[in-house]
Amino acid sequence: MMNWNWPDNKRIALLLSFDIDAETLWLTRNDINERHLVHMSRGLYATKQGLPRILKMLEEEGLKATFFTTAYTAEIHPEIIQYIAAQGHEIGYHGYLHEVKDTYEEENALMDKVDAIFRKLTGKRPVGVRMPDGIV
Numbered sequence: 001m002m003n004w005n006w007p008d009n010k011r012i013a014l015l016l017s018f019d020i021d022a023e024t025l026w027l028t029r030n031d032i033n034e035r036h037l038v039h040m041s042r043g044l045y046a047t048k049q050g051l052p053r054i055l056k057m058l059e060e061e062g063l064k065a066t067f068f069t070t071a072y073t074a075e076i077h078p079e080i081i082q083y084i085a086a087q088g089h090e091i092g093y094h095g096y097l098h099e100v101k102d103t104y105e106e107e108n109a110l111m112d113k114v115d116a117i118f119r120k121l122t123g124k125r126p127v128g129v130r131m132p133d134g135i136v
């Protein structure tokens with residue numbers, strides 16, 4: 001059995017991550033969703049109600065997390081993404097519009113586009129990646 005210790009004699013390591021899909025999850029599921037206020041309000045709920053609760057909990061517990069978000073979400077809610085980054089949390093790649101590309105070249109071009117948007121907002125290059133829909 002391997003004998004290994006976490007730094008500072010901690011007993012466990014915990015990785016917290018959240019997806020901020022917001023409206024993009026609905027925009028990419030069905031063409032009519034853009035005009036479907038119930039679906040769009042579900043997406044908006046995440047940024048207006050769910051996310052502040054998560055951020056408050058993390059602050060109270062002194063925890064940092066990774067927030068995977070789409071660049072579209074970052075563009076329409078820049079103050080949210082800037083706030084999260086300023087709190088010391090990581091902003092990770094989750095596509096531009098929660099889409100999945102078919103080729104390496106297409107995905108790489110999309111990552112470059114997202115990288116530029118995130119760098120402009122946070123000053124940092126996104127390092128963590130969570131592919132939309134869990135497709136690798």
Ligand SMILES: [Zn+2]
Pocket residue numbers: 019021094098132133
């Ligand atoms: Zn997602």
